Amino acid sequence: MSMNEVAACPRILVVDDEAHLRELLEITLIKMGLDVDSAETLALARAHLAKQSYALVLTDMRLPDGSGMELVQEVNAHFKNTPIAVITAFGSADNAVVALKAGAFDYVSKPVALDQLRKLVRSALQTNEVQKEQESAPEQVAIPAKSFMIGQSQGMQEVREQINRLARSMAPVIITGESGSGKELAAREIHTSSARSGKPFIAVNCGAIPETLMEAEFFGYRKGAFTGAADDREGFFQAASGGTLMLDEVADLPLPMQVKLLRAIQERRVRKVGATVEEAVDVRIISATHQNLAICVEEGRFRQDLYYRLNVIELHLPPLRERLEDIIVLSRNILRKLTGNDIDMSVEAIDALISYDFPGNVRELENILERAIAFANDGCIEVTDLALRGTRKLLDTPLAQPIPTEVVSHSAQPVSVPDQPADVEVDLFAAPGLPCSLPDYLENVEREMIKRALHQTRNNRTQAAELLGVSFRQLRYQIQKLKIQE
Missing domain, CATH: 3.40.50.300 (P-loop containing nucleotide triphosphate hydrolases)
Incomplete structure (x- = not known):
């Protein structure tokens, strides 16, 4: 083996006061093709770390002059790129948890299972390789191409850092x-x-x-x-x-x-x-x-x-309502994923999305946009294509026909809405109780209007769409969604 090959060989530091265990670990690691330094005390481990960098530190929790926990904290504070794993006594799961919370990479229990030790070491070395690849590419954009977490808000930047x-x-x-x-x-x-x-x-x-x-x-x-x-x-x-x-x-x-x-x-x-x-x-x-x-x-x-x-x-x-600045880039990404193309959104549609509180978070945004794609005309999503639950924007959307005076409520019982003059708005909240939730009410109104339009046109969908003031594709989508039998 050449000097260059030896220099490139990863080096492990083993810290344990039990001579026979230390020797077993050394032999195992050397057989894996690794260089090994060993220390039986905390002081000697510190001395090794001061003059040599390591691919992994493996330490017992109990040492003659201190605790392995001290070493975990020091390595994480001063040698951030060096993973450290701990050896815990059998049944001392609490110690392992404390070490992991303090920043330990992983742990292995006594008596040490050599197969488990080898897996731990390989995992640590692979982690080092991944980190080196990331550090060697400073031109990498803030969000890697493989990232699933989209957004540039402060909250999402912190999530990605974590x-x-x-x-x-x-x-x-x-x-x-x-x-x-x-x-x-x-x-x-x-x-x-x-x-x-x-x-x-x-x-x-x-x-x-x-x-x-x-x-x-x-x-x-x-x-x-x-x-x-x-x-x-x-x-x-x-x-x-x-x-x-x-x-x-x-x-x-x-x-x-x-x-x-x-x-x-x-x-x-x-x-x-x-x-x-x-x-x-x-x-x-x-x-x-x-x-x-x-x-x-x-x-x-x-x-x-x-x-x-x-x-x-x-x-x-963080919930989506706490990172509203991410909504536009999220929407673009979702639309591209659903259609394979870039679909435009009007300024009014974007404003409506940003003003919505999204109780269902990103999953609800995906559902809203998937529905909007079916409604959109000319490859552009308008505010009328969005179904935002309980917002004024949806309530203020003009209807092609007046709301029917009877709709089917959540309990499938007809609910009467008193007749009002054409210029007077019906106040649903004036009653002591509500017939059903707002989404159910609007859905039932929509279902009843479509039924009436189909009945009036003898199930001619083209004429019914014209009567309702929507496109044929919109009508077909709603008939399927609302499970309307013609």
Whole structure:
């Protein structure tokens, strides 16, 4: 081997006061083709770090002259590009969580499983390579081409910065935010930007799995374990091996499953239903919820130990109404994704979107624009093509025909609206109660008007569209959406 090859070989620092374990780690790492320095004390580790850069620091939590936690904090403060992993005593999961919160890259438990150690080291080295590639491309734009998180608002810039930091760690992450704010996209970007990007990303909706099937779905099962188990099958943990497992809406997990999930995450081992032995799993856990998990813990709906295990690092996604400056670029991106082309929007349509509070966040914006595409004429979306729930802009849109005096309410019972002179606006809020919600009311009005137009034109859609003052395509879309039988 040449001197250049030796110089280019990654160097690892092993810090442990147990001579036999230190020697085992050294031999294992050397066999992986790595250079190794070792230290049995915190002071000696500091001396090594002062004169040598390392691709990874591996330290025990207990040292004769201090704590491995001190080393974690110092490395993160003074050697930001150096990942540090900790060795914890068997069953000391709390220490591992504390170290991860302090910035540790990952951890391995005693007795050290060499396969797990090798995976940890390879992951750290791959993370270093990804970071070097990013640093060697200063001309890279603020948002990488592969980024899923669109927007230039201050909130989104902070989110992307956090994602870049989280991608360098293997610590569990919990993503919080309102429904539709893009939690799965954020989890996918953490995975894509990490050293695990070449491995599977498995997203699981915890609220969509029947409780009786959860254990089999998560951990897999053996043939004959239960009725219908005709073959061996892997679970989510095995399917995500080497990659990332996202637990979406984790607050919906039933308590019995929370116990089993805690053990799997803590011990990194799972047992298939019907099996007698456990198998090691290597997955990074990213969970997400729109609920406040701390309140769920207080109410007894979520285990406190699992909460602390998942909530090592929190990433909060701001709602769309708090980053209105992103709406235009988001809309352009969504329209391009839906149609493959650039579709124009009028100034009035853009103003309407910016003035809307988007209770459904980005997911609602996508639905609004998908509907608008069907309504748009001449390749341009107008304000009348947008269905913004409960806004004055929608209420002020002129109708081709007056509102009928009877509509079908949410309960399918006719609701009478008193006749008014043509120049007097009907005040729905003057009544002590409302017949139904505003979206339901408007939808029912629309359904009734279309029915009347079709009846009047004997189901001639072209004439009905002219009568209603809409395009033929708009009418066809609404007939399908409202499930109107002609």
